[in-house]
Amino acid sequence: MKADAFRDQVVIVTGASSGIGKALALQLARQGAKVAIAARRLERLEEVAAECRALGGEALVVPTDVTDETQCKALVEKTVAAFGRLDLLIYSAGLAATALFDEFPDLKLFQYTVNVNFYGAVFCTYYAMPYLKQNKGRIVAISSLGGKVALPYNSPYCASKFALDGFYYSLRMELYQSGVSVTMIYPYWVATEFHAAQLNKDSVPRGAARGQDYYTAKTMTAERCAKITLQATYKRRREVLMGPGGLAAWLRVLAPRLLDRLVIKVFLEPAIRRAREAQAKEKS
Numbered sequence: 001m002k003a004d005a006f007r008d009q010v011v012i013v014t015g016a017s018s019g020i021g022k023a024l025a026l027q028l029a030r031q032g033a034k035v036a037i038a039a040r041r042l043e044r045l046e047e048v049a050a051e052c053r054a055l056g057g058e059a060l061v062v063p064t065d066v067t068d069e070t071q072c073k074a075l076v077e078k079t080v081a082a083f084g085r086l087d088l089l090i091y092s093a094g095l096a097a098t099a100l101f102d103e104f105p106d107l108k109l110f111q112y113t114v115n116v117n118f119y120g121a122v123f124c125t126y127y128a129m130p131y132l133k134q135n136k137g138r139i140v141a142i143s144s145l146g147g148k149v150a151l152p153y154n155s156p157y158c159a160s161k162f163a164l165d166g167f168y169y170s171l172r173m174e175l176y177q178s179g180v181s182v183t184m185i186y187p188y189w190v191a192t193e194f195h196a197a198q199l200n201k202d203s204v205p206r207g208a209a210r211g212q213d214y215y216t217a218k219t220m221t222a223e224r225c226a227k228i229t230l231q232a233t234y235k236r237r238r239e240v241l242m243g244p245g246g247l248a249a250w251l252r253v254l255a256p257r258l259l260d261r262l263v264i265k266v267f268l269e270p271a272i273r274r275a276r277e278a279q280a281k282e283k284s
């Protein structure tokens with residue numbers, strides 16, 4: 001991929017106020033792209049826009065709550081009004097709610113997670129499609145390892161990310177004559193604000209201090225994840241599985257029971273232990 005492969009391309013990046021979305025916006029700006037950046041936190045978006053402009057790109061700030069269909073429609077319309085076209089939609093907005101399914105006091109947080117991670121993508125894609133079809137454009141969805149392999153303690157997250165697969169696999173085939181490509185990205189751990197923002201059963205975020213506990217020096221950076229994503233986007237690859245994603249996806253087909261047992265040992269039991277410890281700490 002050339003250093004300015006996305007020059008003058010008009011791109012919408014959701015989830016651009018932090019993490020992978022922000023890193024994507026900055027790398028696109030460095031290549032000379034015109035980026036419409038969307039998320040809820042206006043101040044953060046203004047900072048990202050200033051960085052984009054300093055890197056040589058054009059930036060349009062569009063505060064957007066992706067759970068609101070009207071705001072997603074406005075995001076697409078404002079982008080096209082400002083830049084005249086749309087070449088690429090990147091859906092990176094996302095969050096996770098973690099608990100055992102029957103620990104959630106009601107289903108509001110479950111629905112909210114699905115609304116952000118899945119319906120937001122559906123809304124943005126629906127309104128972007130006519131413009132993307134005009135330019136043989138590209139759609140990119142930032143899914144997760146949890147979108148290929150089910151992770152216990154994360155049922156709303158996995159449900160929403162598996163739903164993305166069903167939706168975009170279907171769409172990819174519908175779009176086969178249009179020239180519009182669909183690229184799915186399945187990151188493993190990436191050091192962002194994702195784990196700090198992760199909600200417990202009562203919608204309380206984990207917080208920056210505990211969120212950082214997950215990361216080591218070897219954890220993938222948002223910048224690296226964005227770089228891999230843009231290369232795959234440019235090549236119109238179907239999907240990119242990061243970390244143990246490829247192996248896990250094969251195991252799911254070849255040895256599903258073994259995979260379940262592994263995930264319970266490596267993921268579920270420690271998650272429950274950590275949650276119990278945190279609860280005990282809060283009470284003491």
Ligand SMILES: NC(=O)c1ccc[n+]([C@@H]2O[C@H](COP(=O)([O-])OP(=O)(O)OC[C@H]3O[C@@H](n4cnc5c(N)ncnc54)[C@H](OP(=O)(O)O)[C@@H]3O)[C@@H](O)[C@H]2O)c1
Nearest residue numbers: 015017018019020039040041066093094144190192193194
């Ligand atoms: N970090 C990881 O380890 C990891 C691993 C696998 C997959 N992923 C996926 O990567 C994507 C990006 O996450 P990240 O790691 O970059 O986390 P992050 O730093 O927490 O970024 C999440 C972004 O989503 C936005 N967002 C959340 N709710 C929103 C809403 N209702 N409307 C609009 N925007 C909303 C946030 O912006 P505002 O709060 O300003 O709205 C923020 O910009 C997510 O889809 C996540 O599932 C992350």
